[in-house]
Amino acid sequence: MEKRREFIKKIAAGSATLAVGGTAFGFSPKSYNRIIGANELVRVATIGVNSRGNSMGGTFAGQKNAEVGTVCDVDERAIPKAIATIKKVKASASPKSEKDCRKVLEDKSIDAIYIATPDHWHAPLTIMGCQAGKHVYVEKPLSHNPHEGELAIAAARKYNKVVQMGAQRRSAPVLTEGIQQLHKGIIGRVYLAKAWYTNKRKSTVLKPGTVPSWLDYELWQGPAPRKPYKDGLIHYDWHWFWHWGTGEALNNGTHEVDVARWGLNVDFPTRVTSVGGRYEFKDDWETPDTQVITMDYPGRVSLMWESRSSNGRKIEGLDRGIIFYGENGSLDTGGDSYKVYDLDGKLVKDIKSVSDGESDVQGRNTASPSLGMDNLHVADFLDAIKTNRRPNCDVELGYKSVVAMQLGNIAWRVGRDLKIDPKNGHIIGDKEAQKLWSRDYEKGWEPKV
Numbered sequence: 001m002e003k004r005r006e007f008i009k010k011i012a013a014g015s016a017t018l019a020v021g022g023t024a025f026g027f028s029p030k031s032y033n034r035i036i037g038a039n040e041l042v043r044v045a046t047i048g049v050n051s052r053g054n055s056m057g058g059t060f061a062g063q064k065n066a067e068v069g070t071v072c073d074v075d076e077r078a079i080p081k082a083i084a085t086i087k088k089v090k091a092s093a094s095p096k097s098e099k100d101c102r103k104v105l106e107d108k109s110i111d112a113i114y115i116a117t118p119d120h121w122h123a124p125l126t127i128m129g130c131q132a133g134k135h136v137y138v139e140k141p142l143s144h145n146p147h148e149g150e151l152a153i154a155a156a157r158k159y160n161k162v163v164q165m166g167a168q169r170r171s172a173p174v175l176t177e178g179i180q181q182l183h184k185g186i187i188g189r190v191y192l193a194k195a196w197y198t199n200k201r202k203s204t205v206l207k208p209g210t211v212p213s214w215l216d217y218e219l220w221q222g223p224a225p226r227k228p229y230k231d232g233l234i235h236y237d238w239h240w241f242w243h244w245g246t247g248e249a250l251n252n253g254t255h256e257v258d259v260a261r262w263g264l265n266v267d268f269p270t271r272v273t274s275v276g277g278r279y280e281f282k283d284d285w286e287t288p289d290t291q292v293i294t295m296d297y298p299g300r301v302s303l304m305w306e307s308r309s310s311n312g313r314k315i316e317g318l319d320r321g322i323i324f325y326g327e328n329g330s331l332d333t334g335g336d337s338y339k340v341y342d343l344d345g346k347l348v349k350d351i352k353s354v355s356d357g358e359s360d361v362q363g364r365n366t367a368s369p370s371l372g373m374d375n376l377h378v379a380d381f382l383d384a385i386k387t388n389r390r391p392n393c394d395v396e397l398g399y400k401s402v403v404a405m406q407l408g409n410i411a412w413r414v415g416r417d418l419k420i421d422p423k424n425g426h427i428i429g430d431k432e433a434q435k436l437w438s439r440d441y442e443k444g445w446e447p448k449v
Helices: 002-012 029-037 052-061 078-089 101-106 119-131 146-158 173-183 217-221 247-251 253-264 371-387 395-414 431-437
Strands: 042-047 066-072 096-098 112-115 135-138 163-165 190-200 271-277 290-297 301-308 320-326 329-333 338-341 347-351
Touching: 042 052, 042 101, 042 371, 052 066, 052 078, 052 112, 052 371, 066 078, 066 101, 078 096, 096 101, 101 112, 101 119, 112 119, 119 135, 119 146, 135 371, 146 163, 146 395, 163 371, 163 395, 173 253, 173 329, 173 338, 173 347, 190 253, 247 253, 247 290, 247 301, 247 395, 253 301, 253 320, 253 395, 271 395, 290 395, 301 395, 395 431
Parallel strands: 042 066, 042 112, 066 096, 112 135, 135 163, 190 301
Antiparallel strands: 190 320, 271 290, 290 301, 320 329, 329 338, 338 347
16 A cells, blocks of 8 residues: 555656556556656647646646647737746746747647637637647637537547547546546446536626737637627636636536546436526626536436535535445545545545645636646646557547536526437437537638548
């Protein structure tokens, strides 16, 4: 046990730069030497470097086999800050700066791109990256709508590129062990997963304004049909407007629902419903601040996600988390750890993260909610490139979790349950809902594979 814990501690701290590779603690001496012995540098461009992208630039720079070659953002103020973050990690780094991501894709010296743009850019830029011969690490959600998510999968397969979605819990070693225990029957047949997210977000009011001198608003809009600039939209509150964002369901719910779907071992649901609304404030938000999405899956299995964006009271002592319910007990997790309870609620197993003094969940830190898991997820992405394999959160795995939440949002927007084809996740017999499967694009920006 002590040897195992020391091993996890080392990889969680990033000292060995190892990838989990889809299973916990499954490294053979041969695979271990292959990973740490590789000398080839993967040259990465980070695109979208405010907040999360700034933090992740440092994470990429800290990997032994990666180099951040270019930093790109439509906000000229963000670029020097991102370069400074990278140089703090690696003093010898000298990344180029660029405003237009299309020029980054033309650079043949770049092997991979990291995407932390607004949601409406995620899938189109992923597709463009694959077409330009780049591997892609794209933050959640994979797509703004289901159709372009399907196109992202098609692009990854057509151009044979590694596409990793930023669901870093897929690379968390202790959590991976917990999911494996679920699949082995530690609480018997698992029939329900409950997930949640809480926060204390404030009111958002948009006002007519002038585009700041530091912002290329035309490029910021990119694939989205043009709308006038408004103060209060950029850089965060676009999340709450359907034209660019996907609400809390995809902004944060993707993480928990991905783990829940992983633990339940399910693909696409048969029925999706959602209730909620903008209850806390009367303001310009379009997406719900309070929402419950439920999904029924084949085999008498259900998944429920609850969001309270404007009330920070925790559930089970956590800002965010997941509980799996089975015939013999339950299993709880919030990050790289898990607890097992019997049917009476008695704790029978408590396996904690062993990262160096770092909380395994920092649920309300928008820049870096889980530094140790970020390191491991980036390391897995880089190793997948080197070994030509699919990463821990391959584009197709990410899509199945994202589309579940997108269906929840569609159900909320049309105000009724949706019947779903469990073979592919498509909506059955509802023309109004089916219209929300895709979106309109600015002319010339339509994603194609």
